[in-house]
Amino acid sequence: MYREIERRIEKFFKENSKRALMITGARQVGKTYIIRQFAKKNFQYVIEFNFLENLDARAILQQAKSSEDILLRISGLTDVPMVPGKTLIFFDEVQECKELVTAIKFLVEEGSYQYILSGSLLGVELKDIRSVPVGYMQIMEMYPLSFYEFCVANKVADRVFRHLSDCFEKRKAVDSLIHEKMLDLFHLYLMIGGMPAAVATYLETNNLSTVAEIQRGIVNLYIKDIAKYDPEDKLYLKEIFELIPSELNSKNKRFILKKLNENFKFSRYENSFIWLKEAGVALPVYCTQEPVMPLLLSKATNLFKLFASDVGLLASMYADGLQLKILNKEKDINFGAIYENAIAQELKVQGFDLYYFQSKKQGELDFIIEYRGKVLPIEVKSGKSYARHQALDNVLSNEQYGIDEAIVFCNENIRVESGVFYCPIYLAGLLKKEESMEDMIYSIDLSVLQ
Secondary structure, eight states: OOOHHHHHHHHHHHHHTEEEEEEEOTTTSHHHHHHHHHHHOSSSSEEEEEEOOOOHHHHHTTTSSHHHHHHHHHHHEEESOTTTEEEEEEEESGGTTTHHHHHHHHHHHHOSSSEEEEEEEEOOHHHHHHHTTTTTEEEOOSOOHHHHHHHHHHHHHHHHHHHHHHHHHHHOOHHHHHHHHHHHHHHHHHHHHHHHHHHHHHHHHOOOOHHHHHHHHHHHHHHHHHHHHOOOOOHHHHHHEEEEEHHHHHSSOOOOOTTOOOOOHHHHHHHHHHHHHHTTTTEEEEEESSOOOGGGEEEEEEEEEESSSSSSHHHHHHHHTTTHHHHHTTSSSSSHHHHHHHHHHHHTTOOOOOOOEEETTEEEEEEEEETTEEEEEEEOSSOOOTTTOOHHHHHHHHHHTTOOEEEEEEOOOEEEEETTEEEEEEGGGGGOOOOOOOOOOOOOOOGOOO
16 A cells, blocks of 8 residues: 655665654554565564554563663564664564663664654553654654555556646646546545555445444544553543544534533643643644734634544544445535545645634634645635635635635636635645745855954
8 A cells, every 4th residue: 555654764774874753643544564665665674563562562672771782672672684784673562661762862873773663642642652753763753644645555557647737737628528537536545544444445346334343443543542541531531532523523623612612612622632732632722813923923813713634534533324325416414524634634744833823803614724834724614605705715815815716626627716726525625735945055255243
């Protein structure tokens, strides 16, 4: 199964022989699989320890006093050759052996081998997993399959992707037959989502009922992890997680704490939402009160929407029969919530910070991001009235903001009108965030001061 992150892992190890890499993300997103696949292709020898399964290795390595001691103990635990420069050491479920996260600095400094770590943030406090040695380790977040990766899994041809990319860049209509088939594939993605087990099950069986069973199993796994982390229900993690579908179905989609408890205050439960975000099971989209750069300066932390990390899991959390309704494109479903969740996922995978805009005078925009050095407003429309967007018109006409383009993701083909780019919903993943430069070398002439 093709995953874009494998390319990023390969690039990292080509450029960073003196650093370790940690892959984080929610359970079941395919971290272990993709690391094994990368390791098999790129290293002659691979040593792997799973600290959730191998309790002996965990106990032995926890007691090590130095990098030399760790390597000595590793050599005693494996029969895989430890050849400098040719061996990759993979620590899986590293949250169960936190000491290694700190010790990785000394292992990297020792320099004989390369290291990759993986772990789920479920059941792990943020401070524990993030206390990484600065300069010695990089963290990459892994997500469920994007829509592009889902298309690759369904054997969509490269020529189709080239056509779609060309149409997106040149703002010209997609071939009508391709457009209709891509919409069908996108609706399928709404039901299946991007969890690898769900995608693999669909590809093997085409049975949506079996897929739904897999999805419910993953949701139950998340709930069990939540229960382990918050056994006394003090953070209301389970309740908050289970409220996501109904909150997204509400009129304004904002998360209302009063549905949990009339006396709740956000400041008291902010850590609950941070935990769900860092665990990879939820995507918060915060309100920004001014659509101007940088959006972070006008972020309102107590106003937000909470999306599921995977649109397929969201679909499975709704009432029975949703899959059939999506297939039949029935009008009585709130497609808006499902569509917006898919867009939130696509934008997050591309590295964008997620915001929405709200103003009493101008209305509310579904999303707003920083794109190519400018603010880009985004509306998501699931019905035929996609050209009606008063809030978007208000923002575009406000000269103070200086916004010259907006996007409406919808079911229609590409067209541009009055500064609005009407774009098929399945092309959202083509909004790419510009990669930040690794080196920013800058010097000034200080001779006059010297």
